[in-house]
Amino acid sequence: MNRVHVQPELLRWACERSRIEDTVLAKRFPQLEKWTHGGQPTFKQLETFAKATHTPIGFLFLPQPPEEPLPIRDLRTVKGAPSRPSADLLDTIYAMQRRQDWLREDRAECEADPIEFVGAARLGDDPSAVGREMRRTIGLTDGWSAEVSSWQEAVGELRRRIEQLGVLAVINGVVGNNTHRKLRVDEFRGFALTHPSAPLIFVNGADSKSAQMFTLAHELAHVWLGVEGEGLSGFEGIFPGDTRVEKFCDQAAAEFLVPARELKQLWVAGAKTAESFEPIARHFKVSPVVVARRSMDLRFVDRETFFGFYRKYTKRERQQGKSTGGGDFYNNQNTRVGVKFATLVIHAAMDGRLSFKQAYDLTGLRGGAFQKYARRIGIELP
Secondary structure, three states, X not given: OOEOOOOHHHHHHHHHHHOOOHHHHXXXXXXXXXHOOOOOOEHXXXXXXXXXXXXXXXXXXXXXXXXXXXXXOEOOOOOOOOOOOOHHHHHHHHHHHHHHHHHHHHHHHOOOOOXXXXXXXXXXXXXXXXXXXXXXXXXXXXXXXXXXXXXXXXXXXXXXXXXHOOOEEEEEOEEOOEEEEEOOOOOOOEEEXXXXXXXXXXXXXXXXXXXHHHHHHHHHHHHHHHHXXXXXXXXXXXXXXXXXXXXHHHHHHHHHHOOHHHHHHHOOOOOOOHXXXXXXXXXXXXXXXXXXXXXXXXXXXXXXXXXXXXXXXXXHHHHHOOOOOOOOHHHHHHHHOOHHHHHHHHHHHHOOOOOHHHHHHHHOOOHHHHHHHHHHOOXXXX
């Protein structure tokens, strides 16, 4: 058998990069321990190992592990966030960058104007004023919540409205459509790519719905900051921390979701208890956690009241189950790809401006799945 020489350090690096449990890898590759101490796998074994750990096989022939810096600015404030990005995170960012690059070129060919609100804000601005401007631009009037029956549905409605303004808004809890590669919330919650004509925001759909709503608004604030706001976000609960950019986006998102003026009107004098959070949340169609956090920021309740509610509510939400990418595969594509983006890609392929292979890569859909989703959104392929 043809055995190949691989530096043991590279095999250990690939295992760490994959974030796959050691016991899982050891079960699949019984000789892995031997290989990481100087043993030599066959080329076929190495190919299988590379695929299993999501590692480009060429990397395994390097003299030492390559540096893989994040391709975007790291704005995470979560304690203990991994310093080395996982393969899942990198592959997700690269896939979104490819989508953005294609969309940017497509809009340039159409001579589309830059989107006015991208980069419209500065860090020196009042974040609450920016949050109110975001709300006005997206069209969240006082009565918008009547259009959806629950705050869970409000996540989808908000994403749809953002997309209608030209922002590619993706919510996904896995890498592409690979349900075996779940994204980790403890690594990141979302990111923003803020090109003037093709902005993109990504929300980690492995997170709870309550967190997704806040992250969606938070990343939208990053788009308002433009170049200043581009980067990767990761934070504890709904507390992005004290870095200047994250704090700004936190405050803008809070005003965007729960305007202080309206909350004050709804807050009944003397009813400053945790029991008020859920009915008020139903009015705004947001998570009760967002209302609780906002109430604490506005000093309607103290920190002890907030944290008591936060721990109780998030425990209940975990027991009820998180959004992990389940459900109808084709319905999931509405958030993983987006109807508007998919429509542009499908028509470009039909017009010959894009090969179908490129269309498959951009959407993450292949062959029959690509055709079926096209029919789902009203496009008949020849």
